[in-house]
Amino acid sequence: MTRARELNWMQVEEYLSRDDRVVLPLGSTEQHGYLSLETDNILAERVSAEAAEPLGVLVLPVLPYGLTPSFASYPGSPTLRLETFLSVLRDLLDSLYVQGFRRFLLVNGHGGNISGQSLVREWVAAQPDAQAIFHSWWSSTRVQAAAKEVDPEPSHANWFENFPWTRLQGVELPQERKAPLDEAAYRVAGPRQVRELLGDGVFEGAYELPDEQVARVWQAGVEEVRDLLESGWR
Amino acid sequence: MTRARELNWMQVEEYLSRDDRVVLPLGSTEQHGYLSLETDNILAERVSAEAAEPLGVLVLPVLPYGLTPSFASYPGSPTLRLETFLSVLRDLLDSLYVQGFRRFLLVNGHGGNISGQSLVREWVAAQPDAQAIFHSWWSSTRVQAAAKEVDPEPSHANWFENFPWTRLQGVELPQERKAPLDEAAYRVAGPRQVRELLGDGVFEGAYELPDEQVARVWQAGVEEVRDLLESGWR
């Protein structure tokens, strides 16, 4: 039991007497094609929990709102403004620091949240005795390598995020591969153009692959988070 | 199925073609005595879901971080700063409005978040065709009346928030009633004094009551949220 949901403050106080690590999963509620709007939340929280549990490291609730202005034309995709998102991260780091935490692992599940990395870098520069890592679990060299052994196109809302816990009951998926994303067009696309470009919201490639194949990628993600928790510190 | 977790964007788009209501539950991860640190999150989200489901109204994921600076001496109680919290609410309202929502019910589960009410009032003043209600489900006249029929002291982290889904396995609760909170002392207490004053974090009264009694209070809360969703609009 290492998730805040399963703990009370006395248990956290006891934990802090012997450890100072904490995991903060970061997500985004947004279109994921045929998959759940909470796909990023589910995956960030789950990869954190699976990684942290064997180590007994505390996992906070996922922040379910992130930066997704480009998906504004897809209903169900609320977004924070950039400054707000950064302030949320800063406030959480600040107040957790006051309570005694010193090593922070932010496990990010959403590409649009990448600026959190700059915030973490800035925050750490002002806290000489704290360490913080911003880790986008799905985009690391290690996970991308594992993914590409399965299929050359791991991407937003396709098989790469399609798990028993992100797919929806009764929703059928296209069986064909989607054509590759036109990256040059995507780079200059506003919300309307993004929708024209993506249609169903999936970026490219296969919509689903056999669970046992995808599980290998997932396993790589869990292990990398666990390794960071164990030995990613100075 | 009315929770974002169980829906994809196509389903929300279809929903928006016939409805413009949305529920945003607001919580706080913070000390709740012997109960789960996520008590406010769990209750806000659950009261929203139970109220909204029969009506088919969309429920967003709970915002699990709120304003709780006074509990800084209780580990596991991260807090946003006031401006950040208000910005989060504003951004969510703004971006959901762009996606077509017009009637917003913010179901608040935490006393410290009360300033959200002012934000909602300000936001609505600039959006002539939108309506937004900030509803603290547990503090309404109706719920307080139902609670006081059960026990005269419904309060933070006591029986009033003690449900099968907020209590923790293997954690024993004191059987005696706690002495009433010294409200005058609490009013001028900083974090350290708050902890001295509250000790285990519960404000006062009985730690638990029979579930069937508490369920009556819960039912009043669910029904009031549902009534607001149905007929609280202009």
Added chain:
Amino acid sequence: MTRARELNWMQVEEYLSRDDRVVLPLGSTEQHGYLSLETDNILAERVSAEAAEPLGVLVLPVLPYGLTPSFASYPGSPTLRLETFLSVLRDLLDSLYVQGFRRFLLVNGHGGNISGQSLVREWVAAQPDAQAIFHSWWSSTRVQAAAKEVDPEPSHANWFENFPWTRLQGVELPQERKAPLDEAAYRVAGPRQVRELLGDGVFEGAYELPDEQVARVWQAGVEEVRDLLESGWR
């Protein structure tokens, strides 16, 4: 002489050598039906001065601008944005703290300013040796009790705020009681609906009552502020 207007800095320096309390009245310039636009300013400042004078406690000038976005359709009701108002309070607390003050009583005269309470709570959490109380003088249990002994409907801009020093020369008041406010409608009203709902701006009830009756309520308000100044601290 305890008001800043009647003092110079040498006198305040002398005061600080023996006391560290200060009163900051908070108002709002806004519609008050037939009464002065400065009703909240006048009352907050006056209740502060009458309470503080016998104790010799310093009273600052009233902040005459607050949060009143819902009255935007009533000319003469400028409003601050929520973040601005909170920043004003924080800055005043911060800079007065630097000058040696440690016990702050914010005497609030306007319902819309309630978020100031959250700001005070947050500010105090970061200042272990300071105390601050946000007190809405007119809404306390004690004053409301005194008011209801006079008339069951003390409310915005009615008899409850009608004093020789808030009423205007040559302005006649309706003699009948106004029908009760439709609170459900008010809850979801934007500025335009608020004006349709309120008409002359008074919420409900009698427009005026005999001064000697209202004076009893006022006296309760003054005494409560004085009690807080004397013994509200830890």
Added chain:
Amino acid sequence: MTRARELNWMQVEEYLSRDDRVVLPLGSTEQHGYLSLETDNILAERVSAEAAEPLGVLVLPVLPYGLTPSFASYPGSPTLRLETFLSVLRDLLDSLYVQGFRRFLLVNGHGGNISGQSLVREWVAAQPDAQAIFHSWWSSTRVQAAAKEVDPEPSHANWFENFPWTRLQGVELPQERKAPLDEAAYRVAGPRQVRELLGDGVFEGAYELPDEQVARVWQAGVEEVRDLLESGWR
């Protein structure tokens, strides 16, 4: 009767049907040597009222808190931060604009508030049909010329701000002239150095002059504000 204090919203609505001008006096509560801490507030508000009354132009309550970080070592001198002060001005302009005002005269009584001029310039650039003037009543060419006919050193807290309504009962003033301010030293002085440099807080020159002489300067100030109200617009 042109001050908000003496008006209700119905009267302002009637006023707006024939005029769109409004005066916002800006002050600062801060050390003024032997004079009232509210000297800037009193003078800004009074010069506004005397100028506006014959024209029937609306005058708002003075903003009694401004920018005075350099006087931090003089008790009784709270200060806003620069961003906060600018936000207050912007919010007041914004919300008054919504209510129908189009010509704004900000009558400033305090040197430290000079950045308000930049704010006004920026605000006007985004409001094609509004005009706003930031006028420091005491530092205009015209008032300075009138002052120098009386005495070569009109300055902070000396005879230039010494009026029956800013001096304090029972406080005696030095009879000699104070030596000229060392401006080079003042330029690089922090709060502590400012106090060492200024001592009693007066900048230089005579502490008082006969009221009838000072009245001539005052008259120039009132007339200039009135002229701006009458013919300062495009």
Added chain:
Amino acid sequence: MTRARELNWMQVEEYLSRDDRVVLPLGSTEQHGYLSLETDNILAERVSAEAAEPLGVLVLPVLPYGLTPSFASYPGSPTLRLETFLSVLRDLLDSLYVQGFRRFLLVNGHGGNISGQSLVREWVAAQPDAQAIFHSWWSSTRVQAAAKEVDPEPSHANWFENFPWTRLQGVELPQERKAPLDEAAYRVAGPRQVRELLGDGVFEGAYELPDEQVARVWQAGVEEVRDLLESGWR
């Protein structure tokens, strides 16, 4: 070699072992009539470099974006918002302070940036061991006196800013004097009115004067900056 462009960090570290002064030139990219859009940048940076070089004082790169909302109708005049500009100055002072600098000279080349002075004043009040001077090189008594010996109307974009290094190849200048600026009209002018008023963007007077005459004014500017660097500190 005292400009950051010509130095690496090792050289600055060595410099800091014997000096703690630094010059930050402030400009604005904006219309300057027939002259370069970068006139303010060029002059602020150059006057800084010429003044600092003989003293060996470090000069940072000019900040080429400032506050110029009133020139919005002149293409090529981007502007920062007021709060942003102030934040830039604060951040630079803060981070340079951390690196060991203690005496800051901000050499300002643009009238619209004047609020920087208030920021510097505020910043210094919180840094007891640092000094900072905000110096508008072109508007000092000394430079204005030198200019008026040359011509009675030194002003924006006229001869006063016309140097071999700000004028453009192949651009011809009007030979007649421009009529004096209508200052009353300028005071209430928004961007559109400013353009109507100024036409080519020059405020008034002669467009060019013989270089040797203008050089005398320049020399006064350089010397004053150098004097401040040498003996302007406490």
Added chain:
Amino acid sequence: MTRARELNWMQVEEYLSRDDRVVLPLGSTEQHGYLSLETDNILAERVSAEAAEPLGVLVLPVLPYGLTPSFASYPGSPTLRLETFLSVLRDLLDSLYVQGFRRFLLVNGHGGNISGQSLVREWVAAQPDAQAIFHSWWSSTRVQAAAKEVDPEPSHANWFENFPWTRLQGVELPQERKAPLDEAAYRVAGPRQVRELLGDGVFEGAYELPDEQVARVWQAGVEEVRDLLESGWR
């Protein structure tokens, strides 16, 4: 002549009558080992100018201050805070948009500025008729490929940024290759650890390579920027 420095507003107005593109180079003044503190500024501005000149596209002055909190222990490395940097970008985009520009290419020269990409994405989402590209010229697939043909370790402050216009006269460079950067250590390093880790500030690899080899990489960078300017739009 396409740089703002060589243009006046009339020329930009004429330009806008036939084009709506503009280039904003982004840099950072910070440690670059033995190279100039302005390396990022020089390269971003120069790659922009070389790319834009043949096309006649307007290039603004480089923003010479960026995000570099991790280099705080290297003197001469001022940094903006993250929010400030983002506000600068937003303000420049906003005000240039008002002046008629619609296609913006931000040419970034500094890794720490990567959050600008999120800002651009957010800004574009609110401006349906504008396009903006945030392009880190040195980190694109194309430039990295060109670099790796020359040497496997193109990196901060090594040969990859060593050009005739960034190296300093009289400064000798180490002749050996520097050992590879310990990326795991760098990830959790605060400013002090960064300095311990990097020593002279160079990340790894060769300090210099023959200019003709580096020129091939440069050429790839210039061409890619030019391609984006020509055909990167929708």
